[in-house]
Amino acid sequence: MQEQNSKAVRLESFGGPEVLGVQEIPAPQAGPGQVRVRVSAAGLNPMDWFMTADADTAARFGLSLPTGFGTDYAGVVDQVGDEVSGFVPGDRVFGGALSRAVAEFVVVDAAGGTAANEAYHTPDGVDDRTAATLTIAGRTAAAALAVVNLGPDDTVLIGGAGGGVGVFAVQLARIAGARVVGTGSATSADFLRDLGAEPVTYGDGLADRVRALVPGGVTAALDLHGTETVHTARELGVPDDRICTIAGQVDGVPAANGASATPSDLDEIARLVAASQLRVPIEASFPIKEIREAVELQASRRVKGKIVVDL
Template identity: 75%
Template sequence: MCNFVSRAVQLESFGGPDVLNVREVPVPQAGLGQIRVRVTAAGLNPMDWFMTSDADTAARFGLSLPSGFGTDYAGIVDQVGEGVTEFAVGDRVFGGAFSRAVADYVVVEVVGTIAAGVVAYHTPDGVDDRTAATLTIAGCTASAALAVVNLGPDDTVLIGGAGGGVGVFAVQLARLAGARVIGTGSSTSADALRALGAEPVTYGDGMVNRLRAMAPAGVTAAIDLYGTDTMQAARELGVPDERITTIAAQVDGITPANGANAAPGAIEEIARLVAADQLHVPIAASFPMEQIRAAVELQAGRHVHGKVVIDI
C-alpha cells in the first residue's frame, strides 16, 4: 500500500452481500475538527446490511452511491486536524463512522454524535481492538433498551434474541442491574445464553406456556431485539406496555429503543465494564476485509451467537 491509496469496501449498487467489493480509494485527510483513524477492526451489525439492501431503504438512511459499508470501528489515530485537542497521534480509539468503517482509514468528527453515526472514544487499557470494534452500535442500543424498562433486583426480564449482537450486551447489563434474565433462542443457543447469565427458553409455539412454568411469579419486563414475538408473549403474560421495548419494530403503545438516544456516557461505561472484566463480548467469527461477503452472509443469517468482526 502506498501513501496515497488505501482499501475500502464499497457498493456500486444496493443489494445483498454479492454487491460488496474491496476497492482502492484515496487516503482521506483529516480536516478542521477531525481525526483520521487507521482502522484495525470493524464490527458488523444487522443495520449495515439492512440499510444497503435496496435503494429505497438506503435512501431512508441518506445513503447514495457509491457507498461504503459498516459503522463500528476501532484503530489508532494517525492524523489530527486543526483545532483538535481531545486526541493525539497514536491514541487508540473506537466509535462509529456511518456506513464507511470497513476501510483502512476513516475520518471522523471529534464532536460527532451517535445520532449522526460519527463518533470517537478513547479505547481503555484492557480492551483489545476487536472487542472495541463491537461496542458502539450494539452497546448503545442495549443501554437504551435497558433505560426504557428500568430494571432492578426485583425484576424478571424476558429478552428476545438474547444471543445476538445486541443481546449479549442486554443480557449482561440486565444481570448487572440485578434482574433475573430469561433469554429466547434456538435449542442450539442454550449453552451460549447460559454463559451470558441468561436462563434459556426456546422460541416458537408454546413459548408462553414454557415461560409460565419457568417464572410462576411472572415476568415483569421484556426487551424484543428481533421483531414482535417476544413483545406479544410479554403482553400475553401481563407485562404492562411501559415495561416493554422493541428495537426492530414500531408497535402502538410500546416505547422503542434506539441507540441514538442512549444516555450520555453510556458507551464509555460499557467500555469501562469490559476493561474491568465485568462484561464480556463473545466474538463469533472474524474475517479479513477480502472476505467481506462471507462475513455479511454469516452475520445476516441471524443465528450467530455474538459478534462478527472484520480484521483490517
C-alpha cells in the same frame, strides 16, 4: 505529494452481500475538528446490510451511491485536524462511522457523540476486536434497558438474547440486578447460560414455557428480533411501558435504538469490558477480502455474539 490510496469496502449498487467489493480509493484526510483513524477492526451489525439493501432504505439513512459499508470500528488515530483537542496521533480509539467503517482509514468528528460519527478513547485492557463491537450494539442495548428501567426486583424476558445486541442486554440487565430469561434456539441454551440468562426456546408455546420457568411472572421485556417477545410479554401481563422493541414496531410499545443512548452509556460499557465485568463473545472474524462471507454469516441471524472484519 503523491496521493495515498487505501482499501475500503464499497457498493456501486444497493443489494445483498453480492454487491460488496474491496476497492482502492484515495485515503480520506482529516479536516478541521476531525481525526483520521487507521482502522484495525470493524464490527458488523444487522443494520449494516439492512440499510444498504435497497435505494429507499439507504435514502432514509442519508446514503447514496457509491457508498461504504459498516459502522463500528476500532483503531489508532494517525492524523489530527486543526481545532482538535483530546486526541493525538497514536491514541487508540473506537466508535462509529456510518456506512464507511470497513476501510483502512475513517475520518470522524473529534467532538462527535452520535453513533454515525464519533470517536472514544479505547480503555487499556480492551483489545481492538472487542472495541470494534461496542458502538451500535452497546448503545442499542443501553437505550432499550433505559426504557424498562430494570432493578433487583425485576425478571426480564429478552427475545433474541444471543444476538449482537442481546449479549450486551443480558449482561447489563444482570448487572442491574434483574433476573433474565432469554429466548433462543435449542442449540443456544448453554451460550445463554454462560451470559447469565435462563434459556427458553422461542416459537409456538413460548408463553407457556416462560410460565413454567418463572411461575411468579415476568415484569419487563425486550424484543431484540421482531415482535414475538412483545406479544408473549403482553400475554404474560407485562404492561406496554415496560416492554421495548428495537427491530419490530407494535402500537403502544416504546422502541429504542442506538441514537437514544448517551455518550456516557458507551463509556460505561467500555469501562465494564475493561474491568472484565462484561464480555463480548466474538463468533468469527474475517479478513476484509472475505467481506461477502462475513456479511452472509451476519445476515443468517444464527450468530451467537458478534462478527468482526480485520483490516
